[in-house]
Amino acid sequence: MIAATFLLATSSMFGAALYFFYKCRGRISAASMLLSFLLVLYGPAYLVYMLYYNQSSLIYRELMQAPYFDDAVKSLNLAVTILYLCCIFGIEVIDRLAGRRTRKLTEALDNWNARPPRSAFAFSGWLIAVNIGLIALMIWTSMREHHLAVILGYFETASSQAAKADYRLSYAGSDSYLYRIALMSVAPFFLIWGFLEGLIKRNWLLLGSSCVLFALTLLGRMETLSKAPIVLLGMQIALAALLSFWNRIGLPVIVGAVVAAPLLFYPLIELSIPEASRPISATEFFFWRTFFISNEVLLEYFNAIPYYISHTWGSNIRIVAALFGTEFRPAYEEVSLLWRGQPGSTSNAMFIADAWADFSFLGVAAASVLAGAICRTVDVIFVAEGKSPMTIALLACSFIGIIHLMLSSIQSAMLSGGLASIPLMLFVFVKARNLLRLRKLRWHRMVAP
Numbered sequence: 281m282i283a284a285t286f287l288l289a290t291s292s293m294f295g296a297a298l299y300f301f302y303k304c305r306g307r308i309s310a311a312s313m314l315l316s317f318l319l320v321l322y323g324p325a326y327l328v329y330m331l332y333y334n335q336s337s338l339i340y341r342e343l344m345q346a347p348y349f350d351d352a353v354k355s356l357n358l359a360v361t362i363l364y365l366c367c368i369f370g371i372e373v374i375d376r377l378a379g380r381r382t383r384k385l386t387e388a389l390d391n392w393n394a395r396p397p398r399s400a401f402a403f404s405g406w407l408i409a410v411n412i413g414l415i416a417l418m419i420w421t422s423m424r425e426h427h428l429a430v431i432l433g434y435f436e437t438a439s440s441q442a443a444k445a446d447y448r449l450s451y452a453g454s455d456s457y458l459y460r461i462a463l464m465s466v467a468p469f470f471l472i473w474g475f476l477e478g479l480i481k482r483n484w485l486l487l488g489s490s491c492v493l494f495a496l497t498l499l500g501r502m503e504t505l506s507k508a509p510i511v512l513l514g515m516q517i518a519l520a521a522l523l524s525f526w527n528r529i530g531l532p533v534i535v536g537a538v539v540a541a542p543l544l545f546y547p548l549i550e551l552s553i554p555e556a557s558r559p560i561s562a563t564e565f566f567f568w569r570t571f572f573i574s575n576e577v578l579l580e581y582f583n584a585i586p587y588y589i590s591h592t593w594g595s596n597i598r599i600v601a602a603l604f605g606t607e608f609r610p611a612y613e614e615v616s617l618l619w620r621g622q623p624g625s626t627s628n629a630m631f632i633a634d635a636w637a638d639f640s641f642l643g644v645a646a647a648s649v650l651a652g653a654i655c656r657t658v659d660v661i662f663v664a665e666g667k668s669p670m671t672i673a674l675l676a677c678s679f680i681g682i683i684h685l686m687l688s689s690i691q692s693a694m695l696s697g698g699l700a701s702i703p704l705m706l707f708v709f710v711k712a713r714n715l716l717r718l719r720k721l722r723w724h725r726m727v728a729p
Contacts, residue, residue, distance in 0.1 A: 282350060285357035286327070293323045296364040303371070306529045307389040308519075309663055310655035310678040311371050316529070317686050318367065322360065322578075322630065325571040330579075333572055339619065343579060348587040355636075356582040359644045363632050366645045370652025378660045385664035392527035397476060397667045404483050406713055407474045411489035414467050418496040421459040427503040434505050452505035463500040465698030466705075467493055468513060469677040472520045476669035512680060520676040527667075574630060574686065581633040584615045586640070596638045597691060611637035634689035647690045654694065655682070658703050670706070677702045 297319055304312035330353070334340035343349060375382045422428070430451045437447045454460055471493040478487035501509040585591060592609050594600035601608040612628050615637075631651060635643035658678055663671050681699025684692060694700035 282353055282357075285354045285361075286331070289357040289360045290327065292361040292364040293319065293327075296368065297323070299368055304529075307392075308523065308527050308529060308675065309385070309389065310658040310675065310682070311652070312529070313675075313679055313682050314367065314651060314655045314685070317682055318364065321571065321574055321686055322363070326360065326575045329572045329575040334576075337572075337576060339576055339580070342619065343583045346583055346587070349583060352579070352583040352587070355641075356579060359582070359632055359636060359641065362641060362644050363648045366648030367652035370649040370654075371656045373649070374653050374656035374660060381660040381664050385660050388664050388666045389527060392667050393525075395667065397480065397524055397669055397672060399477055399480055399669055403473075403670075403713065404477060404481060404486050406709070407470065407477060408483075408486050408489055410470050411474050411486070411493050414462055414470060415489065415492055415496060417459065417462055418467065418493075418500060421454060421456055422496065422499060422503075425454055425456075425503075427454075427499060430505070431499075431502050448505040452503065454500070454503070459500070461696060461701075463497060464509070464696060465677060465680065465702055467497045467500075468516055468680070469673050469698065469702050469706075471497060472517065472676055473669050473673035476520070476524065476672060480669065512683065516676045516680055519679050520672050523667075523672045523675055577629040578633055580615055580619055581611065581629050581636060584618050585611070585637050588618055589614050589637075591640055592638050594638055596634060597689075599691075628688050630687060631685045631690040631693060651685055651690060651693075654700055658699075662703065662706070674703065674706065 296315060300312065300315045300319065304315065343352075346352070433451065434447055437443050454463070471490045474486050474490035474493070477483065478485075478490060497513065498510070501513055589611070592611065594604065595606045595609045596611045598608050611634055631647050632644045635647035637643075639646070655678065658674065662674050665671060677698050681693050681697040681702070684697030684699065688697075
């Protein structure tokens with residue numbers, strides 16, 4: 281029976297790969313990034329971990345001793361199958377509901393490489409105002425929380441991994457939720473948009489404010505004392521630079537990504553994990569952390585729920601728990617406590633793990649449909665407008681939101697990761713700007729002689 285579920289999961293991956301090549305044709309969009317990340321992280325890598333690479337994992341050997349291990353593996357394989365099918369279903373639903381916009385999206389992506397990015401709106405003044413507001417917030421927070429001192433103190437600590445881990449636990453990260461949202465999603469979006477707009481229009485004030493915002497964002501990412509936020513910012517900017525000229529996932533792009541990723545990660549691994557002094561150890565850590573640890577944590581969830589921890593039926597979602605007056609029960613803490621026995625530690629897994637914790641297979645299906653639908657909605661509403669600084673920045677922002685999907689719950693990806701919150705904010709931003717411009721034109725007509 282386990283072999284049958286593995287065959288089912290493998291068939292769904294193969295079908296999703298065929299759909300990806302047929303639907304996306306190598307074009308970069310939010311939907312294509314979603315499918316490509318799923319296939320890279322939870323496709324063959326999932327099978328390799330489950331069937332072979334797990335032999336060196338202490339956690340896997342512990343999980344195998346659980347009496348419900350076989351049932352958990354069957355459930356996980358079925359959930360992976362549902363994941364691929366329902367993501368595709370969500371994409372297709374949006375395509376059917378917005379047929380005209382879908383055709384416009386196809387035309388925009390096909391013509392993307394034919395011209396340089398052009399701005400269709402006079403947003404410079406608005407972008408400068410937003411950048412200045414973000415700069416003020418980030419300077420005030422950095423000064424209040426002594427971010428520069430925290431970074432310098434980290435490099436002055438002992439060179440052992442344990443000492444750095446203790447320092448990171450005590451001092452890293454801001455206490456301000458508003459600042460964290462600005463740092464991880466809002467500021468990168470506006471600095472990319474503002475920088476490209478400034479280049480096109482030769483607006484030096486906009487360029488300058490975007491550069492200052494970049495410096496403050498980099499400072500804030502460094503203050504997390506973690507390699508991932510810095511690398512992700514670099515990858516986000518690199519994607520925006522690529523999209524400014526080219527929109528095609530071809531062999532040169534793949535080779536460039538394969539070469540660039542280790543070059544970005546290796547120096548940061550050396551700084552954060554001094555024991556990884558040999559290139560082979562750092563390389564092993566990179567591949568284990570990138571491709572296999574996410575699948576291992578996913579297996580932890582399915583081994584824990586519902587055999588040791590019951591389904592939460594919504595109490596794992598903070599807003600739902602507050603609405604129904606129930607206790608907030610974060611699954612990432614309960615699962616970690618079960619397998620590691622350390623209060624305060626967390627086990628963050630991809631979005632179907634939290635969906636499984638809440639509503640079993642129904643949650644996995646609903647979250648997967650929603651993920652596909654959100655990504656395709658971003659495409660048909662915004663990317664369909666063509667190659668512009670705004671759409672380039674939004675795709676770079678969606679890239680980070682999709683990474684959040686691969687590592688956390690869908691509600692976290694939509695809000696903190698910016699997958700839904702940034703498009704909604706952009707929609708309000710554009711509508712407000714157009715409304716004020718329209719009222720200004722009406723006023724001038726009224727007072728004109």
